[in-house]
Amino acid sequence: MSMVVLHADEGLMLDYASGALSEPMSLAMATHLSLNKKSAVDYDALNAVGGALLEDLHAVGADEDDFGLSDVLSRLDDEPVRARPVGFSSVTTDVVPAPLRDYLPSDLDTLPWRRVAPGVEEYSIRTGSNEGRTALLKIQPGQSMPEHTHGGREITVVLKGSYVDGCETYRRGDLQEADEEANHQPIADHKDGCLCLIVLDAPVKLTGRVGRLLNPFIRF
């Protein structure tokens, strides 16, 4: 078993809700959940479990102190009111959900895209994690990605357009999880192409005949 489903599986969902995922994987989940109502409802349910478990926890060191209440009260006045960040045009806000927008320095059309393969452009996203790879990929209509496998786990979330992989079509908000054994070759929709977020635990390996030759040169 390698390829997974159109919405996040229960293991991934629990890992995101409990806080066990890395920052890049959390970014992929936050993006998926922003776009997929069904997964968002599951996430709410898991948070409610966290809330109930928290409520049932026994207090630690109950009577002997005020848990720093006076300190905290003295700090309250100075706290600024949190403002929602703005500054994106509808080119971006119609396509990219809020958690992912926080990682973009500018609108989608003015990002420094880099051509990584024929018909494939990439914008590499900086996160606090040095491992793996987080990027937006823009794939031209009908263009296929070189066939590849992964050294680790890969999560793809579709932001715009769609792609076909095997016999499954992935559309806006869908999430695909691929593990080490998965060997796949996504093909972007023939009309609209595809814009997606990819998060990799480890670099991909090209497996096609030509791909193997390119392996030392290409990363995507």
Next chain:
Amino acid sequence: MTAVAKMTKVGTLDSQKGPHLMAPRPAYKLADKPTSDHLCTLVERIANHRDRAAFEELYRHFAPRLKAYGIRAGADPITAEELAQEAMIMVWRKAGYFDRRKATVSTWLFTIVRNKRIDLLRRQNRPELDADDVMAMTEPEATQDEIMASQQSDAIVRQSLSILPEDQKRVLTMAFFEEKSHSQIAEDLSLPLGTVKSRIRLAMNRL
């Protein structure tokens, strides 16, 4: 889920302040065990009036639990108390974002302290979804039932948790308190990954 859908629709803020005709008064004293409704009102008082007395009451209820959460997550007592304090300061700052139609105060606080823990203990950012954005981004097929489903009261979830089979509950507590991924949990319990996943799925269906 059906029981939840039958819950009374939450009205305006003013109607919450009136006597609760539908629900009988709890037998215990309010100060000992605040109702879910009362906790919501406290957060709303902070949001609307910067009410310090409301903040104090919330603090006395939650700070010990938040500290206990930090200790369960492996922090020393001093760091755990710092975590509790930072989480409560977020309550003060973000009270305006709280929406009783979307979550209970315990659930909201769980998400705050979890994200603070990642920030404080792991020094990592936590990409989090924005509830308003979810509504804006998803197709308008979110039914009233689905919205109601996120209003599960503490009582219902806690009751469901208490009757959950031990093996399912164990997976949940290991995940939420010990910061273990489901694959680590499978390893620790010497169980196949599929078994852990099906326990999570079973638990989610029950809740």
